[in-house]
Amino acid sequence: MPDHQVLELERFLPYRLSVLSNRLSQAIARNYESRFQxxxxxWRVLAVLGRYPGLSASEVAERTAMDKVAVSRAVNRLLDAGRLRRETHEDDRRRSVLALTEAGYAIFDAIVPVALAYERALLSSLDAEERAVLDRLLDKLAGNGAQAEGVLLAAEG
Incomplete structure (x- = not known):
């Protein structure tokens, strides 16, 4: 049998972060799905627009690093449900921007305390210093993403 590269998947950081993210997202998504459909x-579209009203769907996709098609579908469902409204940008009539409706804000205002309580429970095993270190490390890794992506691109070439 030929020798193969070794990848300890359970120690591979991108895999570990992905698994953790999926587990956390699925746990909280069950709550959002059952309570608010x-x-x-x-939810991510509502969350971003609750914080930054007046973004386009493309800007929401960029800010969340989500697929533009998935964001577009979510936006359309939220528009159909009356949770979002689409308006023409005041300075650029070709551009449409999104904002939460009162129904959207009602959901946003109901979910935020649940989301923050979930975050507190998740972080409860860390002391203040560990939380600060985690925050700095996540910021550092996020800032290094472009450089790491360059390694992947170089490997393709």
């Missing part, structure tokens, strides 16, 4: 993508 929201998918993960729909």
């Amino acid at each position: 929201l998918s993960i993508t729909e």
Whole structure:
């Protein structure tokens, strides 16, 4: 049998982060789905627009690093449900922007305390210093993403 590269998947950081993210997202998504009939993508759209009203669907996709098609579908479902409204940008009539409706804000305002309580429970095993270190490390890794992606691109070439 030929020798093969070894990848300890359970120690491979991208895999570990992905598994953790999926587990956390699925746990909280069950709550959003059962209480508000929201998918993960729909919640993320509401969350971003609750914080940054007036973004286009493309800007929401960029800010969340989600697929543009998935964001577009979520936006359409939220528009159909009356949770979002689409308006023409005041400075650029060719551009449409999104904002939460009162129904959207009602859901947003109901979910935020649940989301923050979930975060507190998740972080409860860490002391203040560990939480600060985790925050700095996540920021550092996020900032290094472009450089790491360059390694992948170089490997393709």
